[in-house]
Amino acid sequence: MSARITAIRMPRYGMTMTEGAVSGWLAEPGDAVAVGQDLLEVETTKITNVETAAAAGTLRRRVVERGGVVPVGALVGVIADPEVPEAEIDAFVAAHAAAPVAENGEAAGGPVESLVDLGAATIAIRRTPAASGADAAPVVLVHGFGGDGDNWLLVEPALADDRPVITLDLPGHGRSGTVCGDGSIATLAQVLLNLLVALGIPKVHLAGHSLGGAIALAAAATAPERVLSLSLVAPAGLGPGIDDGYIAGFLAADRRKELKDVLGRLFADPDAVERRMIDGVLRMKRQDGVPEALSAIAAANFPGGRQAIDLRPALAALALPVAVIWGDQDGIVDPANADGLPEAVAVSRLAGVGHMPQLERPAEVVRLVKAAIAAGGG
Amino acid sequence: MPRKSFRQALNEGLRLEMRRDPRIFVMGEDVAGGKGASGEQDAWGGAFGVTKGLLAEFGPERVRDTPITESAFVGAAAGAAMAGMRPVVEIMFVDFMGVCFDQIFNQAAKFRYMFGGKAVTPMVLRATFGAGTGSASQHSQALYPLFTHIPGLKVVVPSTPYDAKGLLIEAIRDDDPVIFLEHKAMYDDVGDVPDGAYVVPFGEAAVLRDGGDVTIVAFGRMVGRAMEAAARLARDGIEATVVDPRTTSPLDIDTIIETLEETGRLVIVDEAYPRCGMAADIAGIIAEEAFGLLKAPIRKVTPPHAPVPYAPELEAAYIPSVERIEAAVRGVVGWSR
Incomplete structure (x- = not known):
């Protein structure tokens, strides 16, 4: 051809x-x-x-x-x-x-879902094989509060061009178990590191969204020798503010109509919320143990409508390539949190994008994450 | 996501709930033993295999065979429920509930109301329903409208393995009597079902497909046929929204109206008899509450007002088919005054 x-x-x-x-x-x-x-x-x-x-x-x-x-x-x-x-x-x-x-080609090696037993926690993962470069260091994608691995659906195929892609469901989310300890970012970062050990991944590129960004950053700070690059999409942990109306509304909503309004806050265009997304979140929230786990995670990390942890010092201490990607219409975590970061951090602001750049502008997110991966090597 | 059959999904729902709450027990014909099985225990798991394996895990106190006397064991369940137990009763065919209408309609359904809210009856009556298996007139009816008619009963008609498990768990946790109807031709249907316990709330319709031209409301086995008709119509550019109310009581009329705001056309597919059935009920409510949204007359797709025939050809012609649903949709989409 x-x-x-x-x-x-x-x-x-x-x-x-x-x-x-x-x-x-x-x-x-x-x-x-x-x-x-x-x-x-x-x-x-x-x-x-x-x-x-x-x-x-x-x-x-x-x-x-x-x-x-x-x-x-x-x-x-x-x-x-x-x-x-x-x-x-x-x-x-x-x-x-x-x-x-x-x-x-494309249909030959599709993604595979599995459950990984980490002792107390059971973590659901999805591994998308690399189109080429099966031995390259994988990229692991960490979703945010209330999300799941499917938040990355639109970027997984392209990121898997040259390396395996692994998404996980955090404890209390998706298909994972509901045991989440104290629910803090430090605890969840340790779960992430334990997962890498269990999967036999010595070096990894990490990308995290929102709460998952803070978790990825905390994991990189704890075990910098394992992390080749870090891509933070609208991350938590870089400022005190958070839309606590969103967090409270997300926890409280148990019907489609209420949840539609809450999820609408995630996007620059609230009409981007489709019934399928709403139904998926409701299904998750209606599993035994999930509401309690989500409440614990929210209480640990966003007490009184403020972020409990400041990861700016940890970010400043990192010596690896870091990309920060933020929608300028983000109503959940203020995009101004991207101001004043260390000079080495590559900050990209996406115009007309809300809190979900990986769903709102997937091709752009792929490009930026790939740039961070290229800078990290492996 | 693990794939499981309708039967497995129900079995898992029962098992998880029985582990969680020792007050829950199951009772019915052959749920523990089995006719003609020489006294072998757990021979069948009920006539349709749904309770298979529960006896071994929970023992004969909580998995109880009954004589063939629905009036007695449904009455016993209502009493047990009032006394603090949470019985799940299996009645082989919904057609047999006729012998225990007093226990259901006049006792269980009325306790909460007549005792001023001081008594509750957390009882689930599971039964099979529906035509399509050559079971003839007395074992094939879709009688959910009868129970929907009675205030004080909740009525569930699941259409997927996922919903079956979540709705059954919700039914068991509910403090009111619930009539839970399983289509006997759907037990081997397979779908995604999570391993853990989860609920699907009553009174919330599932919207299975979005389309701007027509709303098709369907129940139980008719949901799959409605989806197939919708897929065929889409090839000709006719886009259907398909709504499965999942529970006939309570009924999520709001979601149906919400979709009509976009589609303005309504086709209701119901395997029950046409007179006083769900199709008639929903058509009546919509005509009264949402007449202004309609661009065409409401169309019902039901069997004729006749018993379910035994002859296979007649039975097949009796049940609403994909072709009849398709024709009804084309009728309302092409309608003009």
Whole structure:
């Protein structure tokens, strides 16, 4: 196949996704597209997302039109230079149509979920194998308060280009056990480090969101020899403020309507909250032991509507590449917390983005995390 | 997420709750032994295998076989519940509840009200319902509307293994009598079910699909058929929202109305008889409370007002099919005055 032709494939978001629908194209055949430009909307039973162009060129072919449902890995479109002859594009599409999807690569090694027994804590993880570079140091993604590993669905596939990606569910979240000790950031950071030991990971790139950012930072401060780079997305721990209305509302809401309003605070556009996300959070909160664990974690880390721990000194003491990524519309943790950080820290502010950059602007988050990983090596 | 059958999900729900609370016991025909099994214990796990294995873990005091006298053991359960136990009773077929209507309708359902809230009856009556297995007129009915009619009863009709487990745990924890109905053709349906205990609250509909053209409300086994019809219609550009109320009492009418604000068209699919059934009930409520949202008449998809036939061809023609749901949707989407 010509290197001048790039396949656009049905992505995989999470392990249960086997097929997806093209719910809309954002470019017309013949349009020039740039890397990172919004290209098409993909819808699954779990999530709707905009896929961006992985290569520059011309959108030559839309193989699957709006409404089409195809397996993960299937060819949905073709990007190529304008001078590539039509016949060559036809041959490319025909070759893909003839090949079983698994041979197209993406569907071959999907993510695998498992439970890791750490003694008191049981931690659910999802490991996405690397497309290439299976031996590279993995990147481990730590979600925030009330979230779960699925918060990273939109960035996992791209981060797994050149290294394994592992997401975990924190104690009291997702499919993990509900034992969370005192629920403090220090305790949760120790759970993270214990997990790395249990998985036999000597060196790791860490990325954390919100509370997970503080946990990743605390883990890096405790065991800097294990951490190659640190990406902090709207992290806690860098200032005293927190939207305590969000925390209290999240803990209290037990019906869809109340929770929709609460979750709306997470996004620059509150309408970005879909019913599927709300149902997922309600399912989590309705498990025995989860409300108590969430309350314990909130009480330990956000007592009286303030953040209990200041990790700025720990951040200043770190000698590894650190990226801080923040939406300028973040209403949960003030983006001004990114001010006055050590000069070595690469701070990126994303315009028009709320507290969930990895869902609101996944391609940008991938780019910034990859930059931190590249600086960290391994 | 672990994959489990409807049957496994129910068994797990019972097991987890019995571990948590020693007041919970199960009772019913063959739930411990088994007819024709030479006295072998735990031979069947009930006629449909749902209680299999509970006897070994919890013993004969908490997993009790009964004679074939629903009137006696349902009455016993109501009394036990009033006295502080939490019985979960299995009745092989909902069709058999007719012999114990006094215990259900006039006793259990009325205790809280008539004792001024000083008595509660935390009792779950599980039974199978529904056509499609060649079980003929007396073992195939979808009688949830009968129980929905009675104030003081809560009525549950799950459509997925996940909901079955969460709703059963909620039913066991509830302090009122709950009629919990399992479609006998769905026990081998498989879905994602977490290992631990969790609840699905009563009176909260599941919205399984979002679409702007029509709302399809369906119960039990009809939910899957509604979803299939919706998938077929989507190929022609007709987008359906599919709502499963999950409990007929309490009924989440708010969610149905909320979806009608967008769709303006309503099709209700119900395996129960058409007269005084859930389709008729919901159509009546919507006509009264949300008439202004409607762009077309409400359409019901139900069996005819006739007993469930035994002949397989007739039984198949009797049950609402994907094709009939599809046709009803096309009818309301294409309707003009």
